[in-house]
Amino acid sequence: xxxxxxxxxxxxxxxxxxxxxxxxxxxxxxxxxxxxxxxxxxxxxxxxxxxxxxxxxxxxxxxxxxxxxxxxxxxxxxxxxxxxxxxxxxxxxxxxxxxxxxxxxxxxxxxxxxxxxxxxxxxxxxxxxxxxxxxxxxxxxxxxxxxxxxxxxxxxxxxxxxxxxxxxxxxxxxxxxxxxxxxxxxxxxxxxxxxxxxxxxxxxxxxxxxxxxxxxxxxxxxxxxxxxxxxxxxxxxxxxxxxxxxxxx
Amino acid sequence: xxxxxxxxxxxxxxxxxxxxxxxxxxxxxxxxxxxxxxxxxxxxxxxxxxxxxxxxxxxxxxxxxxxxxxxxxxxxxxxxxxxxxxxxxxxxxxxxxxxxxxxxxxxxxxxxxxxxxxxxxxxxxxxxxxxxxxxxxxxxxxxxxxxxxxxxxxxxxxxxxxxxxxxxxxxxxxxxxxxxxxxxxxxxxxxxxxxxxxxxxxxxxxxxxxxxxxxxxxxxxxxxxxxxxxxxxxxxxxxxxxxxxxxxxxxxxxxxxxxxxxxxxxxxxxxxxxxxxxxxxxxxxxxxxxxxxxxxxxxxxxxxxxxxxxxxxxxxxxxxxxxxxxxxxxxxxxxxxxxxxxxxxxxxxxxxxxxxxxxxxxxxxxxxxxxxxxxxxxxxxxxxxxxxxxxxxxxxxxxxxxxxxxxxxxxxxxxxxxxxxxxxxxxxxxxxxxxxxxxxxxxxxxxxxxxxxxxxxxxxxxxxxxxxxxxxxxxxxxxxxxxxxxxxxxxxxxxxxxxxxxxxxxxxxxxxxxxxxxxxxxxxxxxxxxxxxxxxxxxxxxxxxxxxxxxxxxxxxxxxxxxxxxxxxxxxxxxxxxxxxxxxxxxxxxxxxxxxxxxxxxxxxxxxxxxxxxxxxxxxxxxxxxxxxxxxxxxxxxxxxxxxxxxxx
Numbered sequence: 001x002x003x004x005x006x007x008x009x010x011x012x013x014x015x016x017x018x019x020x021x022x023x024x025x026x027x028x029x030x031x032x033x034x035x036x037x038x039x040x041x042x043x044x045x046x047x048x049x050x051x052x053x054x055x056x057x058x059x060x061x062x063x064x065x066x067x068x069x070x071x072x073x074x075x076x077x078x079x080x081x082x083x084x085x086x087x088x089x090x091x092x093x094x095x096x097x098x099x100x101x102x103x104x105x106x107x108x109x110x111x112x113x114x115x116x117x118x119x120x121x122x123x124x125x126x127x128x129x130x131x132x133x134x135x136x137x138x139x140x141x142x143x144x145x146x147x148x149x150x151x152x153x154x155x156x157x158x159x160x161x162x163x164x165x166x167x168x169x170x171x172x173x174x175x176x177x178x179x180x181x182x183x184x185x186x187x188x189x190x191x192x193x194x195x196x197x198x199x200x201x202x203x204x205x206x207x208x209x210x211x212x213x214x215x216x217x218x219x220x221x222x223x224x225x226x227x228x229x230x231x232x233x234x235x236x237x238x239x240x241x242x243x244x245x246x247x248x249x
Numbered sequence: 250x251x252x253x254x255x256x257x258x259x260x261x262x263x264x265x266x267x268x269x270x271x272x273x274x275x276x277x278x279x280x281x282x283x284x285x286x287x288x289x290x291x292x293x294x295x296x297x298x299x300x301x302x303x304x305x306x307x308x309x310x311x312x313x314x315x316x317x318x319x320x321x322x323x324x325x326x327x328x329x330x331x332x333x334x335x336x337x338x339x340x341x342x343x344x345x346x347x348x349x350x351x352x353x354x355x356x357x358x359x360x361x362x363x364x365x366x367x368x369x370x371x372x373x374x375x376x377x378x379x380x381x382x383x384x385x386x387x388x389x390x391x392x393x394x395x396x397x398x399x400x401x402x403x404x405x406x407x408x409x410x411x412x413x414x415x416x417x418x419x420x421x422x423x424x425x426x427x428x429x430x431x432x433x434x435x436x437x438x439x440x441x442x443x444x445x446x447x448x449x450x451x452x453x454x455x456x457x458x459x460x461x462x463x464x465x466x467x468x469x470x471x472x473x474x475x476x477x478x479x480x481x482x483x484x485x486x487x488x489x490x491x492x493x494x495x496x497x498x499x500x501x502x503x504x505x506x507x508x509x510x511x512x513x514x515x516x517x518x519x520x521x522x523x524x525x526x527x528x529x530x531x532x533x534x535x536x537x538x539x540x541x542x543x544x545x546x547x548x549x550x551x552x553x554x555x556x557x558x559x560x561x562x563x564x565x566x567x568x569x570x571x572x573x574x575x576x577x578x579x580x581x582x583x584x585x586x587x588x589x590x591x592x593x594x595x596x597x598x599x600x601x602x603x604x605x606x607x608x609x610x611x612x613x614x615x616x617x618x619x620x621x622x623x624x625x626x627x628x629x630x631x632x633x634x635x636x637x638x639x640x641x642x643x644x645x646x647x648x649x650x651x652x653x654x655x656x657x658x659x660x661x662x663x664x665x666x667x668x669x670x671x672x673x674x675x676x677x678x679x680x681x682x683x684x685x686x687x688x689x690x691x692x693x694x695x696x697x698x699x700x701x702x703x704x705x706x707x708x709x710x711x712x713x714x715x716x717x718x719x720x721x722x723x724x725x726x727x728x729x730x731x732x733x734x735x736x737x738x739x740x741x742x743x744x745x746x747x748x749x750x751x752x753x754x755x756x757x758x759x760x761x762x763x764x765x766x767x768x769x770x771x772x773x774x775x776x777x778x779x780x781x782x783x784x785x786x787x788x789x790x791x792x793x794x795x796x797x798x799x800x801x802x803x804x805x806x807x808x809x810x811x812x813x814x815x816x817x818x819x820x821x822x823x824x825x826x827x828x829x830x831x832x833x834x835x836x837x838x839x840x841x842x843x844x845x846x847x848x849x850x851x852x853x854x855x856x857x858x859x860x861x862x863x864x865x866x867x868x869x870x871x872x873x874x875x876x877x878x879x880x881x882x883x884x885x886x887x888x889x890x891x892x893x894x895x896x897x898x
Contacts (some may be wrong), residue, residue: 128432137388143400
C-alpha cells in the first residue's frame with residue numbers, strides 16, 4: 001500500500017505546531033498502525049530528519065499509552081486502541097490525518113505526545129481503597145454478589161488512555177472519572193469511602209480544567225474498552241447521593 | 250589476548266542469608282531477627298524505587314505506608330502503564346478453596362519442580378507462604394477477581410500443576426492487580442510520602458564507599474540528566490526479554506537499570522534462563538515490532554495439534570480427526586495440553602522442524618476450541634476467553650470461534666536477573682532487586698501465573714520487611730551530594746555516553762541494530778542452543794558492537810524529548826548483556842528448564858539435566874566491557890524437594 005500521511009508536528013510544549021505531509025510506500029495490510037509509523041520514522045532518521053514522536057509501549061491494547069487521533073477519530077476507525085488498529089482498515093492511496101489528543105487538560109509534549117498527568121491526579125484524589133499492606137481480612141470474609149463483581153470489572157477495565165477526553169466536544173473527563181468511581185463504589189470494600197471518593201474525584205476533575213458533560217456520548221463511542229455511557233449517569237447519581245449525605249452530617 | 254569466553258571462577262557464594270531450621274519457620278525467623286527502624290526515624294530515610302510495575306508499585310506504596318520517604322521513577326508517562334499490566338492469565342495462591350489437595354507445600358513443590366531444580370528452596374517456600382496473603386490484600390483493594398454465583402472467588406488451572414489455584418480477572422489479571430498497586434501508590438503520592446518522577450529513566454547507579462546511594466536519571470521530556478540520592482535503592486525494572494527484539498515485552502521495557510547495576514558490582518545470575526512462551530500469535534512479516542501472547546489459560550480448554558502428514562496444507566477444518574496429531578496429549582498423557590511452558594514450546598518447535606508446522610512459513614501449530622465450544626457452548630467460551638479471542642481476531646483477521654488459532658512460541662520472561670540473597674539484596678550493599686529484575690524464585694523455568702505472585706510477594710511483603718534490617722544497620726551517615734568525586738564520575742560517564750551516541754552520525758538506525766542483535770540471539774540463544782552456535786554468537790557480538798559505535802545514527806539533541814536517543818542508549822547495554830547470556834548458556838552444558846542444550850538430551854529427545862555438575866546458580870561478576878567475567882557459584886541444596894528428572898508423561 002502507498003499512503004499519504006498528514007502528521008501534526010510540534011517541537012515542544014511551547015512551540016507552534018503544524019501539519020506536515022509525508023509519503024509512505026510498501027505498507028502491508030498486516031502491519032499495525034504503529035508499525036506503519038515505525039516505517040516512516042526509519043526513513044526519516046536515515047534522511048537526517050526528526051522522527052515523529054508518539055507514545056506507545058505494550059502494543060497489545062492494554063497499557064493505554066498510544067493515543068492518536070486518526071482522520072478525526074480518537075484511535076481511528078475501529079473500536080480499539082491505535083496499537084491494535086491494522087492497516088487492513090485503510091486502502092491503497094488513502095490520505096490519513098494523524099493528530100495528538102486535543103484537550104486543554106492534555107497539553108502537547110511533542111508531536112503526537114501529550115501530558116496526561118491530570119488523570120493521575122484524579123486517581124490520587126480518591127480512586128483507591130485505603131487499605132495499607134497487611135491490613136486485609138481473609139479474602140472470602142466478604143462475598144461479593146457476581147453481578148456487582150461483574151459491574152466493577154466492566155468499569156475497572158478502563159486503560160486511562162484518554163480517548164474519551166479526545167473525542168468529547170467539551171474535552172470532558174467524565175467517562176474516565178466515572179469508570180473508577182463505579183468500579184470501587186459498587187464493591188463492599190469501597191463502601192467506607194464511597195462519598196468522599198466521588199466528591200473529591202469530581203472536584204479534582206474540575207480543577208484540572210476538563211470541560212463539562214453535555215451527554216454527547218462521543219466518549220463511550222471512542223472508548224476502546226467499551227466503558228458504557230451509563231457509567232456517567234451512575235456517577236452523577238453517586239455524586240448527588242453523596243452531596244445530600246454529607247450535607248446531613 | 251584472552252577471549253570473553255575464557256571466564257574465571259571466583260569464590261563461591263556461601264552466605265545467602267537464608268536462616269536454617271524447618272523450612273516453614275525460616276521466614277518467621279528472618280523477620281524476627283531483622284532489625285527494625287523506629288517509626289519516627291523512618292521519615293528521615295529515603296528509599297529510591299525504580300519501576301512501578303507489580304513489584305515496584307507495591308513496594309513503593311508499602312514502604313511509604315511504613316513511613317519511609319520514597320522517591321520513585323518510571324519511564325512511562327504514568328505509573329499505571331508498567332508492563333505488568335499486560336499479564337493475562339492469573340495469579341497463583343495456595344488457598345485451597347477448591348479442596349482439591351492444594352497446600353503451601355504443594356505450591357512450593359510445584360514451583361521447585363517446575364523450575365527444574367534450579368531455584369533456592371528457602372525463597373520458593375516463602376513465596377508459597379505469602380501467596381495467600383496477596384489474594385487477601387488485593388481483594389481488600391477492590392481488585393475485581395472473577396467470582397462464582399455465590400459471591401466467592403473463582404479459580405482455574407494452569408500449566409505444570411494438577412490443582413486449580415489460579416485466581417483471575419478475565420484475561421486481564423495483570424491489569425487489575427497493577428491498578429490495585431497503582432491506586433495504593435496514588436494514595437501515598439497524594440499523602441506526600443512518595444515523590445513520583447514519571448517519564449524519567451534511570452541511566453546509572455551511584456555507588457559511594459561500596460554502598461548504593463542513588464541513581465543518575467534522565468528526564469525524558471527535557472532531556473535533563475540529574476542525580477538522586479537515597480539510603481537504599483530498589484530496582485523493580487523488570488526483565489530483559491527485549492534483548493531478542495521480538496518478544497511479548499512492552500516496546501520500551503529494557504535492561505539498562507539492571508545492566509548498569511551489574512557494571513557497578515551487582516552479580517548477574519543465570520542470564521541464559523529465558524522463558525519462551527508456547528502460546529503467542531505467530532509473526533506475519535519483517536515489519537513486526539513485537540509479539541502478542543495468548544494467555545496460557547487457553548490451554549485449559551484448547552487442544553493443540555498439527556497435521557500428521559508433513560506439508561499437509563489443507564485448511565484445518567478439512568483435516569479429519571484421525572489425520573491430526575494432538576502431540577502434547579500423545580506424548581504427555583497425564584498433563585496433556587497443560588505441560589509446563591518450556592516443554593510445550595520445545596514440542597511445538599520439534600513438530601515445526603519436522604515440517605508439520607502450519608500457517609505462513611510453517612511456523613505455527615493449531616490451538617483448537619472446536620471441542621470446547623461443542624462441550625461448553627459458545628457463550629461459556631466467550632465468557633471465559635472473550636477478550637483473548639477478540640484480540641486474536643483483530644491481529645490476524647481470523648475468527649477463532651470458527652478456525653483454530655495459530656500459535657507459536659515467543660520470548661516472554663527472563664528467569665535470570667540480578668543475583669539476590671534471601672533479603673532480596675544484591676551484592677552491592679543497599680541495592681535491592683525485586684520482581685522479574687531478580688533471579689530468585691523460578692529457577693530455570695517459571696510456571697504460569699507465578700510472575701504476578703512473585704512481583705507482589707516481593708513488593709508488598711518481602712522487601713518491606715528485609716530492607717528495614719539494612720536501613721537499621723546502616724543508619725544515615727554522611728550526606729552525599731553531586732560534588733562527591735564518585736558521583737561526578739558516574740555523571741560524566743553518562744553524559745559522555747549520550748553525547749557520543751549523538752555525535753557518531755552514521756548510517757544505521759537504532760532499530761536496525763536492535764533487530765540484528767535480536768535475530769542473532771533468537772537463532773543461537775533461543776529455544777535450542779549448541780556449543781558451536783553459542784561460540785558463533787560470541788564471535789559476532791563484539792563485531793556488532795564495533796559497528797554500532799561506527800555507524801549508529803541518532804537524530805536530534807540530548808536536551809529534548811528524543812525517543813531515538815532512548816532506544817540507542819538501551820542497545821548499548823543489550824550488546825553487552827547478550828554476550829553474557831551466550832556465555833552463560835555456553836558454560837551450562839546441561840539442559841534444564843527453558844535452557845535446552847542440544848548436546849544434553851535423553852534418547853527420546855527430552856532435556857537432560859546434569860545435577861552432578863550444574864546444581865548451582867551461576868552468578869557472574871563484571872570485569873569490563875568485552876572482558877572475561879568471573880563466575881561465582883551458589884550451590885543449590887535440596888532438603889525438601891528431592892531432584893528427579895521432571896516427568897509430565
